[in-house]
Amino acid sequence: MDKPSKYPAGADPVSNEPGTLWVVATPIGNLRDLTYRAHDTLARAEWIAAEDTRHSQRLLESYGIRARLISLHEHNEASRIPRLLRLLEAGRAVALISDAGTPLVSDPGARLVQAAAEAGVPVRAVPGASSLLAALSVAGFAAERFLFEGFLPARPAARRSRLAPLAAEVRPVVLFEAPHRIVACLHDLAEAVGEGRRVVVARELTKRHETLLRGPIAEVLARVEADPAQQRGEFVVVLEGAPPRAEAEGQDPDEVLRPLLAELPVKQAARLAARILGQRRNALYQRALALKGEVSGEE
Structure with a gap:
């Protein structure tokens, strides 16, 4: 996709409103999951605030998009905000993206969006891929309501303390976890809610080596421990809610x-x-x- 896409007659995929902050979802793995609207928004943006500019540069180059990138991550967000606000107030179109998925979901950008809104700058969402919703959609648990816990604490005691209340949670719970902690996470989860509670471990969603492991926590844990390949990549864990x-x-x-x-x-x-x-x-x-x-x- 190296040219802006064609839309149905009458569609207005990208506003011409100047000085808008566009919050744009990008693929979580499969590059074809970039929406037409996201492509056109990024292609027309004058500046793109990215969590990792080197990572995002590869994404943009794959679509033939040329834009000026500026880094925006947890360590520099506060210092970057004045510069980005000046660009927006001068009428520049600025897009905000994260390394993958929807910005602000366990990613930086909240302070920028809040500052822009407080300054009267229009903020618009360009929705798309989300590992949270992707995992929930294939878990098979009723999800009229659900709880998102994001990344658990790295320290074992703090992680177990966070997990303990989930024994009583009747809604499905979605967690993010790092590969070097997935085994410990499942062990602690079994201790907190019981080995028989069902869980879905989604690994490398939308990527070449995507896997979904389903079943009681004890069974899934055994499969992860037995296969080193199941301890690599990016993980979303969906826990079944407690019985009524x-x-x-x-x-x-x-x-x-x-x-x-x-x-x-x-x-x-x-x-x-x-x-x-x-x-x-x-x-x-x-x-x-x-x-x-x-x-x-x-x-």
Whole structure:
């Protein structure tokens, strides 16, 4: 695609409004996922703010797009904003892109968009690829509502603390994870919500080596541990929501409290267990105190 595409009669793919900040989604892997509108917007932009200019330059060159690039990442966003605002206020067309997918979704750019809006600069979205929605669409879990947790903390204790409340979450949960932490993430996820909860691990979405692993967490974890290839690339993890409270009736409270107490204070563990089991918090708090005492006695 080296020329602006043709649109249906009457379509207005790109506004001629001067001084607009265009927030443009780019492919997450397959270059053919760049939309016609995104192509034309980038081709007409005078400046493109990119997370990694070398990475984005290769994308633009593959489409024959020539534009002036300016870096915008988490370490320089604050210092870049005044310059970009001056360009926008002078009537320049500026596009914002990330390395892949939709900007601002676990990527920099929020401060620029907020500053532009506060300055009265028009901000327009050019939607497209998103690994978050791509993974959710193929997971097979009902997603009228879902929870996006982004990247988990790198430190094990902080990661487990973030995962613990998910035991009671009835909505599907979407996570991003780095390749060197995917095994640890699945281990901690199994501890937090139970080995039998279903999960989908989407690796390298839209790319040549894309894989989707489905099943109970324990089963998926075993497959990832057994295959080094499944520990490389970019990962989106979709966790099935917890069963409704009615389905949790009859479950042994100790089975819920013990893993929560391993990571959380007694009060917080009792509160989450009450949500999972649909039981009174006070009774679960007393049981949690007893279990905590049992553990301390063993030690």
